[in-house]
Amino acid sequence: DGKQKYSSIFNYPTLTFADVGVIGWLVDGAAIANQVPLCRSSFGPYARAMVRICKEESFHQRQGYELLMHLMAGTPAQREMVQDATNRWWWPSLMMFGPPDADSPNTKQSMAWRIKRHTNDELRQRFVDMSVPQAEALGVTLPDPALRWDPERGQHEFGEIDWAEFKRVVSGQGPCNAERIVHRKAAHDKGEWVREAAVAYAAKQAS
Structure with a gap:
């Protein structure tokens, strides 16, 4: 229909230099978690394009994480700046996977056609499980007091996402x-x- 769209994550402001690194680490990391399975999408042109896109996103993610490693080895003010950026970008990064499966208008059809290989909630869980050890290695605390390892499930439990904020942002009312x-x-x-x-x-x- 000729209309352009862009990711809702770009409706949040970048306030400090640490945001550059955290966006690379978390935002591009979430994009990779979303897009790597799409390399095996049933729609060939989409799958082939994703191979190239994922290579580029991987570079951005590594670049962002390396930047943060340097900042975390710096002054207390630099480390505080990284933690602040992590606090602001963690939850919007989790929202990048879309609404929960029960409320997703497109997941069921996309899964049936095998355009998507995993649901929104499955991909979000993978991302959390990957990000926790990365945060520990970096020396930052993810801003979720409910975050904990569940040995029975072999996964991390995490807190409830503010879906009201998600709806505001995607409806044009974000920051x-x-x-x-x-x-x-x-x-x-x-x-x-x-x-x-x-x-x-x-x-x-x-x-």
Whole structure:
């Protein structure tokens, strides 16, 4: 229908240099957890594109984590900055997997067609289980007092996500939604001459 969309995670502000590293670690890490299974999607073009995308995202994730390792080896102020960024980005990263399976409008059909190989909740659980030891190695505390290891399940239990916040953000009421749309419209307007030039060139080539 010609409409553009972007990930809801971009509706949160980046406040400090540590955000760059935490976004690489958590946000790109969540993207990888989401996208790696899509490399085996039933839709071939999508699956092939995901192979290339995942390679790029993996670089971003490693780059972000390495940046954080350097900051955590720095001054107390730098370590505090990393912890603050982790506190702000942890829950939005968990929201990147989409609503819980019971409330997801697309998961059932996507699973039936094997476009998706795992549900939102399954992928979210994998991400939590991967992130906990990474946080421990980094020396930061994930901002969830309910987070604990369940030996019977062999998984981490974690607290309830604020789904009201998730709905606000995806409906356009997030911290930076309006600002992001203004920037996108400005970029589109500034690129009008490029589109016009491309159309003129195509017409000239066809004549």
